[in-house]
Amino acid sequence: MDIKDYVLELARGAREASRGLAALSTEEKNTGLEAMARALEEKIADIRSANEQDVEKGKKAGLSSALVDRLTLTEARFEKMVDGVRAIIELPDPVGEVMREWKRPNGLVISKVRVPLGVICMIYESRPNVTVDASSLCLKSGNAAILRGGKEALATNRALASVMSGALEESDVPGSAVCMIETPDRSAVDELLKLDEYIDVVIPRGGEGLIRAVVDKSRIPVIKHYRGNCHVYIDGAADLDMAKEIIVNAKCQRPGVCNAMETLLVHRGIAEKLLPDVARLLLERNVELRGCPATLKIVGEAGPARESDWREEYLDLILAVRVVEGLDEAIEHIEEYGSRHSDAIVTEDEAAAQAFLKRVDSATVFWNCSTRFSDGGEFGFGAEIGISTDKIHARGPMALEELTTYKYIVRGSGQVRS
Amino acid sequence: MDIKDYVLELARGAREASRGLAALSTEEKNTGLEAMARALEEKIADIRSANEQDVEKGKKAGLSSALVDRLTLTEARFEKMVDGVRAIIELPDPVGEVMREWKRPNGLVISKVRVPLGVICMIYESRPNVTVDASSLCLKSGNAAILRGGKEALATNRALASVMSGALEESDVPGSAVCMIETPDRSAVDELLKLDEYIDVVIPRGGEGLIRAVVDKSRIPVIKHYRGNCHVYIDGAADLDMAKEIIVNAKCQRPGVCNAMETLLVHRGIAEKLLPDVARLLLERNVELRGCPATLKIVGEAGPARESDWREEYLDLILAVRVVEGLDEAIEHIEEYGSRHSDAIVTEDEAAAQAFLKRVDSATVFWNCSTRFSDGGEFGFGAEIGISTDKIHARGPMALEELTTYKYIVRGSGQVRS
Numbered sequence: 001m002d003i004k005d006y007v008l009e010l011a012r013g014a015r016e017a018s019r020g021l022a023a024l025s026t027e028e029k030n031t032g033l034e035a036m037a038r039a040l041e042e043k044i045a046d047i048r049s050a051n052e053q054d055v056e057k058g059k060k061a062g063l064s065s066a067l068v069d070r071l072t073l074t075e076a077r078f079e080k081m082v083d084g085v086r087a088i089i090e091l092p093d094p095v096g097e098v099m100r101e102w103k104r105p106n107g108l109v110i111s112k113v114r115v116p117l118g119v120i121c122m123i124y125e126s127r128p129n130v131t132v133d134a135s136s137l138c139l140k141s142g143n144a145a146i147l148r149g150g151k152e153a154l155a156t157n158r159a160l161a162s163v164m165s166g167a168l169e170e171s172d173v174p175g176s177a178v179c180m181i182e183t184p185d186r187s188a189v190d191e192l193l194k195l196d197e198y199i200d201v202v203i204p205r206g207g208e209g210l211i212r213a214v215v216d217k218s219r220i221p222v223i224k225h226y227r228g229n230c231h232v233y234i235d236g237a238a239d240l241d242m243a244k245e246i247i248v249n250a251k252c253q254r255p256g257v258c259n260a261m262e263t264l265l266v267h268r269g270i271a272e273k274l275l276p277d278v279a280r281l282l283l284e285r286n287v288e289l290r291g292c293p294a295t296l297k298i299v300g301e302a303g304p305a306r307e308s309d310w311r312e313e314y315l316d317l318i319l320a321v322r323v324v325e326g327l328d329e330a331i332e333h334i335e336e337y338g339s340r341h342s343d344a345i346v347t348e349d350e351a352a353a354q355a356f357l358k359r360v361d362s363a364t365v366f367w368n369c370s371t372r373f374s375d376g377g378e379f380g381f382g383a384e385i386g387i388s389t390d391k392i393h394a395r396g397p398m399a400l401e402e403l404t405t406y407k408y409i410v411r412g413s414g415q416v417r418s
Numbered sequence: 419m420d421i422k423d424y425v426l427e428l429a430r431g432a433r434e435a436s437r438g439l440a441a442l443s444t445e446e447k448n449t450g451l452e453a454m455a456r457a458l459e460e461k462i463a464d465i466r467s468a469n470e471q472d473v474e475k476g477k478k479a480g481l482s483s484a485l486v487d488r489l490t491l492t493e494a495r496f497e498k499m500v501d502g503v504r505a506i507i508e509l510p511d512p513v514g515e516v517m518r519e520w521k522r523p524n525g526l527v528i529s530k531v532r533v534p535l536g537v538i539c540m541i542y543e544s545r546p547n548v549t550v551d552a553s554s555l556c557l558k559s560g561n562a563a564i565l566r567g568g569k570e571a572l573a574t575n576r577a578l579a580s581v582m583s584g585a586l587e588e589s590d591v592p593g594s595a596v597c598m599i600e601t602p603d604r605s606a607v608d609e610l611l612k613l614d615e616y617i618d619v620v621i622p623r624g625g626e627g628l629i630r631a632v633v634d635k636s637r638i639p640v641i642k643h644y645r646g647n648c649h650v651y652i653d654g655a656a657d658l659d660m661a662k663e664i665i666v667n668a669k670c671q672r673p674g675v676c677n678a679m680e681t682l683l684v685h686r687g688i689a690e691k692l693l694p695d696v697a698r699l700l701l702e703r704n705v706e707l708r709g710c711p712a713t714l715k716i717v718g719e720a721g722p723a724r725e726s727d728w729r730e731e732y733l734d735l736i737l738a739v740r741v742v743e744g745l746d747e748a749i750e751h752i753e754e755y756g757s758r759h760s761d762a763i764v765t766e767d768e769a770a771a772q773a774f775l776k777r778v779d780s781a782t783v784f785w786n787c788s789t790r791f792s793d794g795g796e797f798g799f800g801a802e803i804g805i806s807t808d809k810i811h812a813r814g815p816m817a818l819e820e821l822t823t824y825k826y827i828v829r830g831s832g833q834v835r836s
Binding site for chain 2: 023405412418
């Protein structure tokens with residue numbers, strides 16, 4: 001079978017499965033999820049041996065140690081992955097929720113009801129746990145999942161998907177609820193992205209290059225997660241001890257993720273008082289500082305920031321620092337260089353905070369806390385399929401509700417339009 | 419200036435205006451809308467004379483009389499258009515609504531707040547009233563609008579946009595809240611659709627060809643309104659008098675619109691009793707009938723339906739009729755041939771109705787009423803910018819709320835992540 005036919009058949013199967021999925025009760029879906037979790041546990045040996053193949057192959061192909069690490073399904077990660085499936089069983093089912101209901105003067109009763117999106121295509125890189133996370137979230141929200149993982153994890157992903165589909169076949173859930181693209185051929189993705197008749201949305205998870213390539217090719221709507229160039233602005237009226245704690249946390253607690261701070265903006269009025277302490281705390285933690293001219297005058301250890309530093313998502317122990325005249329300049333800086341992901345203000349001045357929260361056009365805006373809270377788990381969603389930097393459909397942390405849409409149900413008693 | 423620079427400058431202006439718009443109060447936006455309405459009334463002579471130019475040109479160019487009619491801004495249409503602006507003043511402002519608010523165990527208070535999308539690009543065909551409708555809806559929802567109307571209406575659209583922008587300049591609303599693409603050059607649209615940095619969403623309104631062309635080219639998310647191939651299924655347990663009224667209304671009340679019925683599905687058990695009366699009522703109204711073999715046996719006047727008829731959006735006094743074994747076959751038919759727009763069941767059997775409403779995957783599903791109610795006005799939204807056949811972001815009738823997104827506002831007291 002050629003790639004085009006292979007992908008088409010798979011997408012048709014997913015569409016067919018999505019019809020069955022939409023009609024399942026919460027209990028039936030949860031039974032399917034428990035069957036998946038149990039089967040994964042039972043087949044741990046097969047799955048880990050498939051993973052060892054991928055890891056060996058990756059090492060031979062010269063993958064970086066960071067990539068090999070991402071790829072490796074240790075026993076602890078395996079357990080965490082299966083726990084994740086069981087955590088999703090505990091979450092409320094979004095499907096069927098009546099979001100709104102009203103009666104029209106002509107007697108029609110209109111209900112806006114939450115329903116699954118249908119078929120969701122996930123395109124991701126080398127972490128094999130995404131295969132299980134995405135399948136579970138899609139299943140709980142009543143969607144069929146088409147999965148396309150990184151080629152480095154192909155054997156692991158195949159093993160995971162086949163165990164999950166097999167477990168579902170023995171429950172009431174259609175096995176094609178989880179469909180893995182089992183060829184590393186790149187043209188499979190190109191073909192997939194044309195199938196707007198069968199696939200409702202594409203969610204790429206990975207670097208910006210992957211996401212842009214998907215957007216350029218896709219005829220299907222794409223929910224994007226581009227970059228997190230996150231800012232913390234320390235206002236003139238900030239509590240400086242609080243500011244230091246937030247700065248250290250936002251930069252150092254986990255620098256490699258999208259909600260870590262990349263640029264610190266400091267009000268001129270407090271810069272001389274705050275920056276030396278901040279510099280010491282960050283340098284102790286091996287953070288490289290790149291400052292504007294005003295910062296360089298205060299912090300001797302900092303190197304000069306170039307224009308490109310303001311745009312950079314370092315994902316590393318590097319921080320750009322800029323002294324600003326005040327709130328307006330901070331907001332303008334964020335507007336000009338930011339990525340509309342997560343930005344924070346630290347201040348005791350409520351009016352300044354309200355202005356910042358209103359005017360900064362980011363998915364999440366924070367007042368007096370770390371940007372690291374931009375996260376589905378920290379929001380209390382119980383899970384996360386990604387953080388959208390889009391404005392359409394879903395913005396910020398995405399979980400079960402964001403994998404649904406709605407339909408209108410209109411009940412009448414013979415009404416016609418005049 | 420070349421087209422690329424022209425479009426880029428315009429999009430940048432719209433983005434800039436969108437920041438100001440997001441910060442406006444409801445009162446400021448309403449004052450802007452009233453200024454627009456008044457200016458349109460004052461400049462009616464200029465606008466109608468520009469429209470006469472377009473109409474003359476269109477006639478010379480051999481436009482069909484239907485197109486010339488669409489293009490013509492009669493006095494009555496003009497008044498209706500201005501009344502539409504004032505009706506939008508009366509609608510509630512969706513911006514700022516706290517959609518949800520909750521407190522986390524660590525004390526963080528998270529609010530999900532409705533905000534404008536930003537910059538909305540409307541691409542549409544020859545009706546000049548869309549220029550005013552879209553501008554007003556975008557302004558009320560705090561969005562800047564980039565407008566690209568049909569080339570046949572260029573002089574009219576220019577006049578409308580210039581009057582509206584001028585009026586806004588004199589209020590507190592940035593004049594670039596309404597930006598008209600004033601060149602008929604097609605490459606302007608191609609350039610526009612690349613500007614995902616400045617434009618948040620594209621809403622094309624027009625034929626399927628226009629929409630597909632936009633989707634193929636756009637790097638910006640597109641909210642689509644493809645086709646309305648709407649079905650009415652008359653169940654075996656239907657009230658036959660009600661069924662007849664609904665059939666006549668759904669087909670004949672306004673056959674040229676997307677929520678009119680295109681295919682009638684009739685349960686075999688009542689076909690012989692119902693169809694002769696239905697045929698008589700429809701033939702009296704000059705409806706051409708195209709039936710399946712079972713229909714042809716009952717209705718001598720019907721011609722045979724071909725496979726393609728089941729897929730057709732006639733937008734005309736033509737109806738495809740099929741006799742089905744029952745609910746399952748009706749749902750399968752809709753799944754196979756429908757466009758997921760608006761579909762209805764007529765029945766007194768509640769279980770059958772519930773199954774239909776649940777299983778038919780359309781933006782709006784109806785029980786015992788006409789499909790013609792799939793409409794923003796009829797839903798009580800007070801306005802309509804289109805009817806989405808997408809599942810992402812907005813589904814079914816779209817009004818002010820659907821022109822917004824949300825952001826999360828998180829308020830803390832120094833929380834950091836551990």
